[in-house]
Amino acid sequence: MEELKKLAKELLENKTVAAVIGYQQVDDKRTKPIIVTTPEDASKLVFNEYCLNNLAVYLTKARIKNLAKQNGTTLKLGIVAKPCDIHAIVALIQESQLKREDVYIIGMNCHGVVKDYGMDFSGETLATKCTPCDSHKPLYSDSNLGEVKDTPKVSDEVLEKIQAVEKMSHKERFEYFKKEFDKCIKCYACRAACPLCYCQRCITDKTVPRWVESSPHSRGNFSWNVVRAFHLSGRCIGCGECERACPMDIPLSLLNRRMTETAKQAFAYVSGRSLDTPTLVGSYDVKDSDELFM
Amino acid sequence: MKIGVFICHCGENIGRTVDCPRVSKACQWLPGVEVSLDYKYMCSDPGQNMIKDEIRKKKLDAIVVGSCSPHMHEKTFRKAAVDAGINPFLVEIANLREHCSWVHDDIDAATDKAIDLVRMAVEKVKRNQPLTTIEVPVTKRTLVIGGGIAGIQAALDVANAGYEVVLVEKEPSIGGHMSQLSETFPTLDCSQCILTPRMVEVYQHPKIKLMTYSEVEKVEGFIGNFTVTIRKKARHIDESKCTGCGLCTTKCPVKKKAFNSFEENLAYRPAVYVPFPQAVPNIPVIDETVCTYYKTGKCQMCVKVCGREAISFDQQDTLVTEEIGAIIVATGYKLYNIEKKPEGSMIKGYGEYGYGKYKDVVDGLQFERIASASGPTSGEFKRPSDGKEPKKIVFIQCVGSRDDSKGFSYCSKICCMYTAKHAMLYKHKVHDGEAYVFYMDIRSGGKMYEEFVRRAIEEDGVKYIRGRVSKITEKNGKYIVKGEDTLASMPIEIDADMVVLATAMIAQTEASELAQTIGIPYDKYGFYNEAHPKLRPIESTTGGVFLAGACQSPKDIPESVAMASAAAAKAMVLFGSDKLEREPVVAKVNELFCAGCFLCKKVCPYGAVEVKEMKDRNGVVYKEIAYVNEGLCQGCGTCTASCPSKSIELAGFNNEEVFAQIAAL
Numbered sequence: 001m002e003e004l005k006k007l008a009k010e011l012l013e014n015k016t017v018a019a020v021i022g023y024q025q026v027d028d029k030r031t032k033p034i035i036v037t038t039p040e041d042a043s044k045l046v047f048n049e050y051c052l053n054n055l056a057v058y059l060t061k062a063r064i065k066n067l068a069k070q071n072g073t074t075l076k077l078g079i080v081a082k083p084c085d086i087h088a089i090v091a092l093i094q095e096s097q098l099k100r101e102d103v104y105i106i107g108m109n110c111h112g113v114v115k116d117y118g119m120d121f122s123g124e125t126l127a128t129k130c131t132p133c134d135s136h137k138p139l140y141s142d143s144n145l146g147e148v149k150d151t152p153k154v155s156d157e158v159l160e161k162i163q164a165v166e167k168m169s170h171k172e173r174f175e176y177f178k179k180e181f182d183k184c185i186k187c188y189a190c191r192a193a194c195p196l197c198y199c200q201r202c203i204t205d206k207t208v209p210r211w212v213e214s215s216p217h218s219r220g221n222f223s224w225n226v227v228r229a230f231h232l233s234g235r236c237i238g239c240g241e242c243e244r245a246c247p248m249d250i251p252l253s254l255l256n257r258r259m260t261e262t263a264k265q266a267f268a269y270v271s272g273r274s275l276d277t278p279t280l281v282g283s284y285d286v287k288d289s290d291e292l293f294m
Numbered sequence: 295m296k297i298g299v300f301i302c303h304c305g306e307n308i309g310r311t312v313d314c315p316r317v318s319k320a321c322q323w324l325p326g327v328e329v330s331l332d333y334k335y336m337c338s339d340p341g342q343n344m345i346k347d348e349i350r351k352k353k354l355d356a357i358v359v360g361s362c363s364p365h366m367h368e369k370t371f372r373k374a375a376v377d378a379g380i381n382p383f384l385v386e387i388a389n390l391r392e393h394c395s396w397v398h399d400d401i402d403a404a405t406d407k408a409i410d411l412v413r414m415a416v417e418k419v420k421r422n423q424p425l426t427t428i429e430v431p432v433t434k435r436t437l438v439i440g441g442g443i444a445g446i447q448a449a450l451d452v453a454n455a456g457y458e459v460v461l462v463e464k465e466p467s468i469g470g471h472m473s474q475l476s477e478t479f480p481t482l483d484c485s486q487c488i489l490t491p492r493m494v495e496v497y498q499h500p501k502i503k504l505m506t507y508s509e510v511e512k513v514e515g516f517i518g519n520f521t522v523t524i525r526k527k528a529r530h531i532d533e534s535k536c537t538g539c540g541l542c543t544t545k546c547p548v549k550k551k552a553f554n555s556f557e558e559n560l561a562y563r564p565a566v567y568v569p570f571p572q573a574v575p576n577i578p579v580i581d582e583t584v585c586t587y588y589k590t591g592k593c594q595m596c597v598k599v600c601g602r603e604a605i606s607f608d609q610q611d612t613l614v615t616e617e618i619g620a621i622i623v624a625t626g627y628k629l630y631n632i633e634k635k636p637e638g639s640m641i642k643g644y645g646e647y648g649y650g651k652y653k654d655v656v657d658g659l660q661f662e663r664i665a666s667a668s669g670p671t672s673g674e675f676k677r678p679s680d681g682k683e684p685k686k687i688v689f690i691q692c693v694g695s696r697d698d699s700k701g702f703s704y705c706s707k708i709c710c711m712y713t714a715k716h717a718m719l720y721k722h723k724v725h726d727g728e729a730y731v732f733y734m735d736i737r738s739g740g741k742m743y744e745e746f747v748r749r750a751i752e753e754d755g756v757k758y759i760r761g762r763v764s765k766i767t768e769k770n771g772k773y774i775v776k777g778e779d780t781l782a783s784m785p786i787e788i789d790a791d792m793v794v795l796a797t798a799m800i801a802q803t804e805a806s807e808l809a810q811t812i813g814i815p816y817d818k819y820g821f822y823n824e825a826h827p828k829l830r831p832i833e834s835t836t837g838g839v840f841l842a843g844a845c846q847s848p849k850d851i852p853e854s855v856a857m858a859s860a861a862a863a864k865a866m867v868l869f870g871s872d873k874l875e876r877e878p879v880v881a882k883v884n885e886l887f888c889a890g891c892f893l894c895k896k897v898c899p900y901g902a903v904e905v906k907e908m909k910d911r912n913g914v915v916y917k918e919i920a921y922v923n924e925g926l927c928q929g930c931g932t933c934t935a936s937c938p939s940k941s942i943e944l945a946g947f948n949n950e951e952v953f954a955q956i957a958a959l
Binding site: 095096097198199200201202203206208209211231278279281282283 | 886887888889890891892893896897918936938939940941949950953954
């Protein structure tokens, strides 16, 4: 922990970065995001199992980006990132939202986070996104900190749920999602929390013509949630922030994870894993399977 | 907004299944429709005048024509609208023929559907924006790919009209297959004698840039504005120094390592060689694969004898880019090799004819070389195995052609004629020889062609047998040809000294790769597709790319030459004006909302999307967004479909217009 504070202080002091996006302890079992701009505040930074947020989302916000611009020069933005958050940064770089040299990645070794604040860290309280996770060390980073510990081994809850849904008949499945989507209040918290929902004007806000009905009605709810799932297919890095942000507990990871699995099986592609491969959406290889389009 | 609706009966074509008067009556009451009429032939002069009159009389703002496909008459109706003072893009076509009357037979239902189609078009046209056509410049230079007789003719025609030509040939010399032929049907004039003057003319023409031993590597751009990258393969000879004296080729100690492909592998060539004495340009090529220097680093005999220091062992391939306006593809054909089943091919092969196994079973081009005065036997009929004069030759037609079970379904077209010619040439020189021809049908359509075949049969005594050959075996230096005479209904056996197979004309080995490079369609055999089989046989479906010769389908020399001249004329039509008018149906980016993910750039098949920097008033870049180059955009709409936030739209088909159309249904 001390090494993180020390590093952040140094980076801010020698003007390597304009700010460090990180976590601050709120109480024993809760953290919140903090944007540190002065070396003195660097001591507020922490990293532990309660650092739930995917801070990469802040890198897409114009207000945060502008912090980097100081006196006519552009500094880097420092970010404390879990290995999974780094996947989001990679995806943002691939989609031209960010340049690698724009960020200073303080990559933290990670052995999982809790489902929610206030819980003790154990296998039972391990966040669902952490159960299938195989990235405990950062793939890309400018500094790599933190100790390496074993992740508790628990069954993959989301995958089991997907399999259960797949066993349903078409009608049952439709009813299941109708029930879930009917809870949607169109607050768009999922969109706000998602690092890859960076459009300046979301398609749902386009009014002439209106693509997605904005009223919280079954039809509009279906189109919104399905459109979002499609727009993230092959792109979602699986941080699960949308589901965590959802005030109505809609199981959004079912959709996103299912699309991720499809992309993995059909094209052997997982989003955000490599800066050198072209993105799945937008690249074509003659060897690509036609199965999905038939 | 005042809209006019005009419903065409298309004679009986639409009128038979769609109740046109009912459609026009129903459309009269659509919101915004000022006038709705129907007429027997809307595309006719009176029909067009009716549209023009109504536009002027009722002061219409836009029109909808319920007629045939926009492919047929959109231009006609747009022109009528322009004449009467309406922007051409305020004309919508409801396709009542291909989309309705031709595919339905229930009159009531078809009429209802027709009304729906018109209503959709009315809703769209209400939202249409007036657009102006885009003008793009034309580069008045032609690329001709292939230096056979078709390519030579096309290049000469375009160049003689005063336009520059770049002629690319992958072999070291131009001339193509015609340079290998002995004499040509039906006049029996010497092939080289009529071809070589043309080759020299190409070489000396001030408007033709000849690039032999070169291949087209990349084609970018669009009609009138192609950028073509050509790979100039290393000859290992400095072209500027070489005088073509030929000393290196005669002194090269590599004698029997490489087959002479010009002689159809009936002779050898040295490692440094010119394909044939009349080659244009007369500059040799060093074959790295057999040259001793490339293997051991020694020899260098050619360097020693060359008085001009023209040998350059370390010469590398170079890439040349050319700005081109029109492309003429004249890559020709090759003969189907029956030796074995070609890899990955749909055909089975003809192992039973023993080609490749029996030295004296040859194909048509090999026989041309044997019959040629400049060939390996100096024009004397000697069979390859022992050099003896064959006294009995069997010619087999349709080997690979017209054969659904083992070969290709199509007719190779020229074999009937050249087989008759072969038999005739043989009989002219070997008076006591016997020539037999196995044929399926004799196809001799063409000026003086039938007379030519009759002459072979009646004057020169060539024996024609209608039937197929089942097997050829060797026995004591003779080839036992077993076949069937279907007219006499009996089996037949001939002990021949030599057998000539008229193998099928097939597409060049890399025909499909080249098609993909240029972006033109090809059929299942690899022959290039014309835009319309009857009315546009010279154009490919890609604008500015024209076809000439046997790359499109099997052809003889006069047909190839005619097609080449036609392709040249098409290129010149393009060069007739300084600017090309393009439809303004291009994509446009909403700069305010574009998030710059560049998915559109990744999916654009034409490379039309570029990166544009958005700067604030202090000139500081605040974001990078997509920008569409109107000249390159072809209006395919792939970008608009892929944009997640719908911040890129296609003019003439924008979100609002298409939504209105769907909502009207």
